[in-house]
Amino acid sequence: MDRLKLTAQTDFCSSHSLGAPEHRREELGEVCDIEHGHQYFLRASFEGQIDPKTGLMISRAEIQTLLEDCIRLPLHNRNLNKIFKQTSGEAIAKWCYESLQSKLSTAKLTSVELIETKKNGFHYPAL
DSSP: OOOOEEEEEEEEEEEEOOOOOOOOOHHHHSOOSEEEEEEEEEEEEEEEEEEEEOOOOOOOOHHHHHHIIIIHHHHHHGGGGGGSSSSSHHHOOOOOOHHHHOOOOOOOOEEEEESSSSSSEEEEOOO
């Protein structure tokens, strides 16, 4: 059977602050201790067998529903500090991976890439 890797994308806009009282501004590397927002882009990569009947590895509708239900609905237009204890890009990428992985049935999630800014992106697990 043929195997394939497919990547799908969604986005969400959220605000957060990294300014936990135990962190100094110098430790954060930039001014992230005030509330600010991002338009995040999430790319999720799936791997699996191509179904010889349909020619698909996974239904596009299933992928879009998964991304909508697991990522966009819980995070879009929300303050991430009200949802998570840690709101770093690293922590959010890991959460996205675990959230998608827990709901997946027909394909294997191999990784997620969370794009936070034009300068920062996070892969989980590390490639």
